[in-house]
Amino acid sequence: MQATRRQLGKLINRDQVESSHASVVIREYEDIDRLLARLVDDSRSLRDSWVHLGISSLNTSTELLAMYRPYIDDSPSPEPTNRPPERIPELQMSQASALEVVYHELKADIVNEVTMFDAGVINPASKARELIAGFRKTIKKREAKRVDFEKSQEKVTKIQKKTSALTPKEEVLLTRAQQDLDHAKEELSIMDEYLETTLSKVVGATMQLVIPLVSSLASTQIRLLGMTYTALHNYCQENDFPSPAPDMDEVLADWTTAFKPVQRQFEAISFISTGRGRLAALDLGDDTPPRPTLGARASTTALARKDSTPPPPSGLREGPHTLAPTDFTAAARLGSAAIHSLDAGSPPRHATTLISTCVLCLSD
Structure with missing residues (x-):
């Protein structure tokens, strides 16, 4: 019951700001505790x-x-091809290999x-927060003493405000309330003095x-x-990259x-234009309208035609990603074209976008 009354007293007097030196020290303690907590959280982040x-x-x-390394197909193909594999540009291969080494060392x-x-x-x-956390119990006890003091003071003031003469019973109540007020004031003074001398040093x-x-x-x-x-600047100097980088435009x-x-x-x-990648066409920020073969323009007729496609011959591998030999050959040629489309003297840029595009397109 006493704890409930104290909580009610805190709610009633929560808008009242204390001006004592002990209350100032307590607010400084709360500020420094929040500062330490913020410092720990931000450092971890x-x-x-x-x-x-x-x-x-x-x-x-x-x-x-991995994208610049030559791709070797070990699976049997029913349609042999006489076209020799394209050679990987040595400049881009060496640049990609050197970049991987730099990032490996940088990560370590x-x-x-x-x-x-x-x-x-x-x-x-x-550790500092743990050491100063013990003062919270003392501050909580001091807050309880302050609420008791304010309640006793309010009780004495209420009796003293009576305009008529006090009855003997009211005289006894006033004397008892005055004693309670003096006792609460003394206890609050002891707590304030302890906090002023100890907590301020902490x-x-x-x-x-x-x-x-x-x-x-x-x-x-x-x-x-x-x-x-330093690591990236040295890499750029050794591989003829501009440092600092040019404008993003x-x-x-x-x-x-x-x-x-x-x-x-x-x-x-065909297997790319009718696969799941058609629903996530790239937007490079230009004004060119999207191609009707990709994106949300894929018609229900194309989906029905995809679902009605007959199963592949038994000679091909089974699984959810079965490809026709012609599509595999076309993909290999396009992979080579993707590498040679970049200028041999210019470094590959935005590799992450190209990688994500290839993975998205080949997901089916």
């Missing part, structure tokens, strides 16, 4: 982002290298460096700890940025010029 950046960059470079360096987030920021800040020491924590966070971030920039224009012809050739393959 930054650490995870750097690790994810290293892993995703390495995966992208690995897929780019990032994983080693992000441990400084734990050792220099996360662990010390978490808050000051914790504030001095925050400055080196933020410095450690900033220095780790700067080292990671410098490490990444220029990059997109070059990429569109090299990619559009290859896209049209891929869309001409």
Whole structure:
């Protein structure tokens, strides 16, 4: 019951702002605790982002290298071809291989460096929060004493406001209420004095700890940025890449010029134009209307024709991704055309888009 009354007193007096020195120290304590919690959360998020950046960059470079490697088909084909396989351009092959090596080393360096987030920021800040957490019980007890004091004060004031003479019973109630008020005031003063002398020192020491924590966070971030920039800048210098990179408009224009012809050739393959990739046609940001063979314009007649396609001969491999020999040969030729469509003297750009396009088109 007493706890319920105190909670009700907190709700009634929650708009009243204390002006005592103890209340100021308590607000500073709450601020420093929130600051430490924010520092821990942001450091963890930054650490995870750097690790994810290293892993995703390495995966992208690995897929780019796999795209430039020659494809060897070991499966038996009922239709032999006399066309020799196209040679992979050695320039692009060496550039892709060097990029994969750079990102592999960079990922290892990032994983080693992000441990400084734990050792220099996360662990010390978490330990500091644990050490100052014990004062929350003292602050909670002080809040209860403050509510009791305000209730006793309100009770005394209510009796004293009576205009008529007090009855003997009211005199006894006033005396008892005054005693309760003096006792509550004394207990509140003891709690305030303890917090003013002890908690203020803790808050000051914790504030001095925050400055080196933020410095450690900033220095780790700067080292990671410098490490990444140095690795990529050296790669660009060794492989004749522009550093810094040109404007994005220029990059997109070059990429569109090299990619559009290859896209049209891929869309001409029957198993690609009738597969699931037709529902996710690429949008390169130009004003060219979408081709009716792809995207949402695929007609129900084409879908019905796809479903009524007779099964392949028994000589071909079985499975959900069965391809005709002619389609496989066309895909191999287009893969070679995709590589040679890029200028032999220019580095491959936007490899992630090209990889995702090939995977999307060949998903069926």
